[in-house]
Amino acid sequence: MMQQEEKLRVSTEQLEGGLGLVAAAGYINNEGGQAIADAVNELVASGCRTILIDLEGTRIINSIGISILLEILDRLMESGGTMAFCNLTPTIARTFEIMGLVQYARIFPDRAAALAALGRDG
Amino acid sequence: MMQQEEKLRVSTEQLEGGLGLVAAAGYINNEGGQAIADAVNELVASGCRTILIDLEGTRIINSIGISILLEILDRLMESGGTMAFCNLTPTIARTFEIMGLVQYARIFPDRAAALAALGRDG
Amino acid sequence: MEVALTLPLVPDVELIAARAVQVMGRSLGMTDGELESVTVATVEACLNAMEHGGQTCFFVRVNTHREDGGPSLEVEIEDHGVGFDPQAPPRTSPSRILGCVAKRGWGLTLIRELMDEVDVRSRPGKTVVRMVKHVGGA
Amino acid sequence: MEVALTLPLVPDVELIAARAVQVMGRSLGMTDGELESVTVATVEACLNAMEHGGQTCFFVRVNTHREDGGPSLEVEIEDHGVGFDPQAPPRTSPSRILGCVAKRGWGLTLIRELMDEVDVRSRPGKTVVRMVKHVGGA
Ligand SMILES: Nc1ncnc2c1ncn2[C@@H]1O[C@H](COP(=O)(O)OP(=O)(O)O)[C@@H](O)[C@H]1O
Numbered sequence: 001m002m003q004q005e006e007k008l009r010v011s012t013e014q015l016e017g018g019l020g021l022v023a024a025a026g027y028i029n030n031e032g033g034q035a036i037a038d039a040v041n042e043l044v045a046s047g048c049r050t051i052l053i054d055l056e057g058t059r060i061i062n063s064i065g066i067s068i069l070l071e072i073l074d075r076l077m078e079s080g081g082t083m084a085f086c087n088l089t090p091t092i093a094r095t096f097e098i099m100g101l102v103q104y105a106r107i108f109p110d111r112a113a114a115l116a117a118l119g120r121d122g
Numbered sequence: 123m124m125q126q127e128e129k130l131r132v133s134t135e136q137l138e139g140g141l142g143l144v145a146a147a148g149y150i151n152n153e154g155g156q157a158i159a160d161a162v163n164e165l166v167a168s169g170c171r172t173i174l175i176d177l178e179g180t181r182i183i184n185s186i187g188i189s190i191l192l193e194i195l196d197r198l199m200e201s202g203g204t205m206a207f208c209n210l211t212p213t214i215a216r217t218f219e220i221m222g223l224v225q226y227a228r229i230f231p232d233r234a235a236a237l238a239a240l241g242r243d244g
Numbered sequence: 245m246e247v248a249l250t251l252p253l254v255p256d257v258e259l260i261a262a263r264a265v266q267v268m269g270r271s272l273g274m275t276d277g278e279l280e281s282v283t284v285a286t287v288e289a290c291l292n293a294m295e296h297g298g299q300t301c302f303f304v305r306v307n308t309h310r311e312d313g314g315p316s317l318e319v320e321i322e323d324h325g326v327g328f329d330p331q332a333p334p335r336t337s338p339s340r341i342l343g344c345v346a347k348r349g350w351g352l353t354l355i356r357e358l359m360d361e362v363d364v365r366s367r368p369g370k371t372v373v374r375m376v377k378h379v380g381g382a
Numbered sequence: 383m384e385v386a387l388t389l390p391l392v393p394d395v396e397l398i399a400a401r402a403v404q405v406m407g408r409s410l411g412m413t414d415g416e417l418e419s420v421t422v423a424t425v426e427a428c429l430n431a432m433e434h435g436g437q438t439c440f441f442v443r444v445n446t447h448r449e450d451g452g453p454s455l456e457v458e459i460e461d462h463g464v465g466f467d468p469q470a471p472p473r474t475s476p477s478r479i480l481g482c483v484a485k486r487g488w489g490l491t492l493i494r495e496l497m498d499e500v501d502v503r504s505r506p507g508k509t510v511v512r513m514v515k516h517v518g519g520a
């Protein structure tokens with residue numbers, strides 16, 4: 001059903017070097033932001049200190065969802081972790097810029113570029 | 123953009139034994155039905171006589187789109203070919219039943235089942 | 245709870261009605277299968293209003309009901325076109341090869357098969373297709 | 383061409399407005415990027431109408447224009463709530479760690495950044511956010 005098109009689908013993967021991957025596709029609203037937060041918390045609990053959020057397939061966001069991402073970022077930085085994003089549409093990139101996420105999180109064009117850079121650093 | 127969610131995405135593949143595969147995901151309206159027709163015509167022109175249409179990812183259809191599928195089926199049968207479908211949602215299956223497509227095309231639950239049966243027969 | 249839409253004759257405008265059905269149906273707890281049925285029926289009714297209504301716009305209302313016999317979703321599609329006789333059998337164009345299988349004229353048949361209640365009222369200047377789907381119904 | 387929507391306060395109801403923007407914007411030949419910007423701005427304006435409007439429904443109108451300076455899409459979001467002073471700076475809640483970065487209160491800022499023209503009129507009982515995006519614009 002069309003339903004599936006915007007309900008956020010989240011999957012996670014634990015990679016080498018304490019890198020956690022969250023892939024999110026759909027609508028990042030309150031519920032969607034919370035689903036990402038849960039996924040990040042789980043990865044952090046199992047030892048990840050760098051979190052990459054891949055937004056391929058995410059086209060609609062709202063400021064409530066993004067504010068939840070800011071909260072996760074806040075908590076992650078507090079515990080010495082870092083966060084990165086990849087596959088942002090131009091509008092989502094612009095929103096991240098306006099809301100100040102880009103000052104505290106690294107942004108990569110795609111997953112390959114992100115993994116290369118984060119793997120090198122981490 | 124959400125746009126991509128319902129604009130029909132069609133891909134084709136030519137398999138062994140004169141079997142042509144069309145994967146269609148999105149909204150099967152006038153335009154979507156026509157895109158499937160074009161894909162089928164291309165496969166038939168390159169020698170396929172059995173066409174499998176995989177509707178995984180298709181959730182919305184309309185009777186204009188389905189009537190175009192009936193026309194392709196009509197032409198394919200006229201030239202001695204056969205058509206099959208797989209991955210129908212219950213509502214699409216019901217629509218195919220009501221509009222009589224099921225009497226002339228084979229319906230399979232998924233692609234594996236379809237390929238096994240069509241490969242065996244063909 | 246009512247969604248009311250005034251829709252112009254623009255390609256894919258029926259998808260706005262489809263989205264309204266989806267949002268309201270989901271708020272009632274409809275299954276994916278129920279939502280898909282109402283969506284296809286709504287799309288067909290919109291196409292009829294666009295194709296046969298012949299005006300510059302048409303109207304869609306989606307209502308949720310939680311009374312008596314359990315929750316249900318009601319969709320009304322209204323156009324101010326020439327109207328028609330809902331009792332007349334659909335003019336179908338039978339296929340040459342497939343014989344009895346008609347290629348067009350399936351809209352109202354699909355609507356009646358996919359919805360639980362359908363009520364078509366039409367006179368010159370006003371056609372209303374009212375249809376209901378019960379949540380957790382047959 | 384106008385789409386007019388009356389929307390109740392139901393979860394995800396802003397997606398009906400988003401779909402209307404998409405269908406109308408596409409009919410004007412908007413790019414994906416332009417459509418996404420208008421979609422996000424529309425969603426924010428709907429959330430404000432739902433969150434701060436405090437009534438049982440709100441209204442969205444989407445109009446296509448093809449005059450003078452090229453085609454444009456106009457979206458108006460209207461609610462009949464208490465209203466507010468559009469000139470007042472947004473009340474933001476700064477983050478403890480991130481310092482100056484505020485977590486909420488970004489709706490109107492996003493709308494102004496993503497759209498080409500924004501005009502907010504508000505008084506008790508009627509708030510209208512009118513916004514325009516030019517096709518092929520900046
Ligand atoms: N809203 C309407 N206004 C006027 N005539 C209509 C309307 N809906 C249906 N009809 C008439 O009923 C016939 C059957 O409609 P339908 O079963 O939906 O098939 P189709 O639209 O494919 O012809 C149409 O051909 C048309 O003559």
Ligand SMILES: Nc1ncnc2c1ncn2[C@@H]1O[C@H](COP(=O)(O)OP(=O)(O)O)[C@@H](O)[C@H]1O
Pocket residue numbers: 063430431433434435461463464465466472473486487488489490491509
């Ligand atoms: N439609 C509205 N009705 C009443 N007040 C509003 C409306 N839209 C915005 N406001 C007021 O303006 C403030 C700033 O809005 P906004 O920038 O969208 O941020 P947020 O909604 O996240 O607080 C809101 O907190 C609210 O007080």
